Amino acid sequence: MLYFYFVILSYELILNKKILKINYIKKILIFPCFIILYLLINYAFFQSYFPESGVAKSLTKQLKFNLETFSFLKSQALGMKFISLMFYLNLIGLLFLFSNKIKIFTKFSLITNLLFFLSNSLRSAWPLWTWHFFFLSISTPLIINDFTKIIKINFFKYKTIMVSLFFVFAYSILLFKNYGANNDHILNLAIKISDHYKSTKHKTFAMGDMAGKTSYLLNKKLFQLEGLVGGYKIIKHISNEKSLCSIFSEMDVDIYLSSKIMKIDDKYYVEEPSQNSQNVKKMKSFMINEPEAIFRSGKLEIYAFNVKNNSNCLNLKIQ
Numbered sequence: 001m002l003y004f005y006f007v008i009l010s011y012e013l014i015l016n017k018k019i020l021k022i023n024y025i026k027k028i029l030i031f032p033c034f035i036i037l038y039l040l041i042n043y044a045f046f047q048s049y050f051p052e053s054g055v056a057k058s059l060t061k062q063l064k065f066n067l068e069t070f071s072f073l074k075s076q077a078l079g080m081k082f083i084s085l086m087f088y089l090n091l092i093g094l095l096f097l098f099s100n101k102i103k104i105f106t107k108f109s110l111i112t113n114l115l116f117f118l119s120n121s122l123r124s125a126w127p128l129w130t131w132h133f134f135f136l137s138i139s140t141p142l143i144i145n146d147f148t149k150i151i152k153i154n155f156f157k158y159k160t161i162m163v164s165l166f167f168v169f170a171y172s173i174l175l176f177k178n179y180g181a182n183n184d185h186i187l188n189l190a191i192k193i194s195d196h197y198k199s200t201k202h203k204t205f206a207m208g209d210m211a212g213k214t215s216y217l218l219n220k221k222l223f224q225l226e227g228l229v230g231g232y233k234i235i236k237h238i239s240n241e242k243s244l245c246s247i248f249s250e251m252d253v254d255i256y257l258s259s260k261i262m263k264i265d266d267k268y269y270v271e272e273p274s275q276n277s278q279n280v281k282k283m284k285s286f287m288i289n290e291p292e293a294i295f296r297s298g299k300l301e302i303y304a305f306n307v308k309n310n311s312n313c314l315n316l317k318i319q
Helices: 002-015 022-028 030-046 053-058 067-074 078-094 104-123 130-150 159-178 185-197 211-218 228-239 244-251
Strands: 204-207 221-224 255-258 262-264 267-272 283-287 293-297 300-306
Touching: 002 104, 022 030, 067 078, 067 104, 078 104, 078 130, 104 130, 130 159, 185 211, 185 293, 185 300, 204 211, 204 244, 211 221, 221 228, 228 244, 244 267, 244 283, 255 267, 267 300
Parallel strands: 204 221, 204 255
Antiparallel strands: 255 300, 262 267, 267 283, 293 300
């Protein structure tokens, strides 16, 4: 929402010249001050003014274009296809950005989307999740409504209501299609891991990708090895590209849960974060022994390595 706020505020201050009106500046002064304080706190803790989880996972200082931002366009999932359709409609809408044929609030929405996708693709090599497309759910109905006026579809009186009902219907289909379904493989894995370890003596776990639901259900200490939720210490380790062994030793980890492994000779190469991109900083190590358990759901697999006393971890930094 900060993107939206800054787009609208910039329009009011610069194009509408309200920056010259003292009374207007006084009225809005408190909120921008809170935002500036929020940004400064973010930078103090995360070295980033906008510390999105994907940015914290990538941790690269250079601005590089990352195709992963737009990987949702290749997805075959019904929900992602619907999101892709909205994205393409927004691209068409950008062609009318300087036209008087679409409303000013629609333009605000389009500019917000443009800023979000460009900034994310330059700062993070992490794919977007469904909640990242909140902006599209605002702008797309506005675009469709404006387009009906451009092509003069006025043969029914309540076209704005019809557009709104279409999106309510579409989102409802996506919701009920997956409601109570067993195709949430991450949840299935979390349940299996929790059931397997709930009665064991293992107390401390570490996990990268898919750790959220596992952490909630496991009801034991679990260190997340990527993103903001890992905390400042983990982020610092990733930024310095330290060995995973140092994390296991420092945090006294019993079980390391990995979603991606690569067998090299008789050892298993692991890295966190596990995103396949050249623009991501990583912690790397070898696991010497076989995984003590493998959890499967659909095409997803989680490998559990016993790293108690760091006996299973080879402290080797791979270039």
